[in-house]
Amino acid sequence: AQSVAQPEDQVNVAEGNPLTVKCTYSVSGNPYLFWYVQYPNRGLQFLLKYITGDNLVKGSYGFEAEFNKSQTSFHLKKPSALVSDSALYFCAVRLDTGRRALTFGSGTRLQVQP
Amino acid sequence: GAGVSQTPSNKVTEKGKYVELRCDPISGHTALYWYRQSLGQGPEFLIYFQGTGAADDSGLPNDRFFAVRPEGSVSTLKIQRTERGDSAVYLCASSSVPGLAGGHNEQFFGPGTRLTVL
Numbered sequence: 001a002q003s004v005a006q007p008e009d010q011v012n013v014a015e016g017n018p019l020t021v022k023c024t025y026s027v028s029g030n031p032y033l034f035w036y037v038q039y040p041n042r043g044l045q046f047l048l049k050y051i052t053g054d055n056l057v058k059g060s061y062g063f064e065a066e067f068n069k070s071q072t073s074f075h076l077k078k079p080s081a082l083v084s085d086s087a088l089y090f091c092a093v094r095l096d097t098g099r100r101a102l103t104f105g106s107g108t109r110l111q112v113q114p
Numbered sequence: 115g116a117g118v119s120q121t122p123s124n125k126v127t128e129k130g131k132y133v134e135l136r137c138d139p140i141s142g143h144t145a146l147y148w149y150r151q152s153l154g155q156g157p158e159f160l161i162y163f164q165g166t167g168a169a170d171d172s173g174l175p176n177d178r179f180f181a182v183r184p185e186g187s188v189s190t191l192k193i194q195r196t197e198r199g200d201s202a203v204y205l206c207a208s209s210s211v212p213g214l215a216g217g218h219n220e221q222f223f224g225p226g227t228r229l230t231v232l
Contacts, residue, residue, distance in 0.1 A: 004156075034220060036223070041225070042225055043117075043118070043205065043223040043224050043225040043226055044157070044205070044207075044223040045223070046220045046221070046222065049220055090156050090157070092156075099170060099172075100145070100147075100162055100169075100170065101147065101159035101162055101170060101172075101173065102147075102149075102157075102159065102221065103159070104156030104157050104158070105156050106154070106155055106156050107154075107155075107156050
């Protein structure tokens, strides 16, 4: 079975400061990892993915994430937060073979204060 | 439009009634997924179609839930004898043809249908 943990229900950060949203995963095999963002009354929007290769992945809106195999983590980061980044963020995992369904974490609400 | 669309955006029904939720994927996407998102939770997988066939229906909670995709494009999720516990946002996603490596294309999500069972 595969699972994703997002240990923080909410992360608060001041505008202009760096942000980190944590994600750890558990799979039996090689993971494909994804980050999605959800704004109120809107669907999930894809931010970035790790498939293979470079452990640092860059995505939309200045976000990046670092894959750490030894710590089974895939934390989302941004060097300088914007108020408009305030939203609900979901980490998701699937195996590189077989089942294509994504397993999502429970989400982390990011609040960026002006 | 260019994205995944879902109708209706909201559906209120009474316990025991039958409902249908529709998903129109991105044109050309052969893979289609249904997920369910309860309040305060991440989406949970229900069913995956590759073309017209259900390739993985292991997430359907019971036999009251059924989905079809007869022409390989639009899909309908059908729920019989609805229960209050079925209340959730039902999300549809689509992705392009899997690559030779087994497919790792990201899934694009629609805005969801909020189902409320009274």
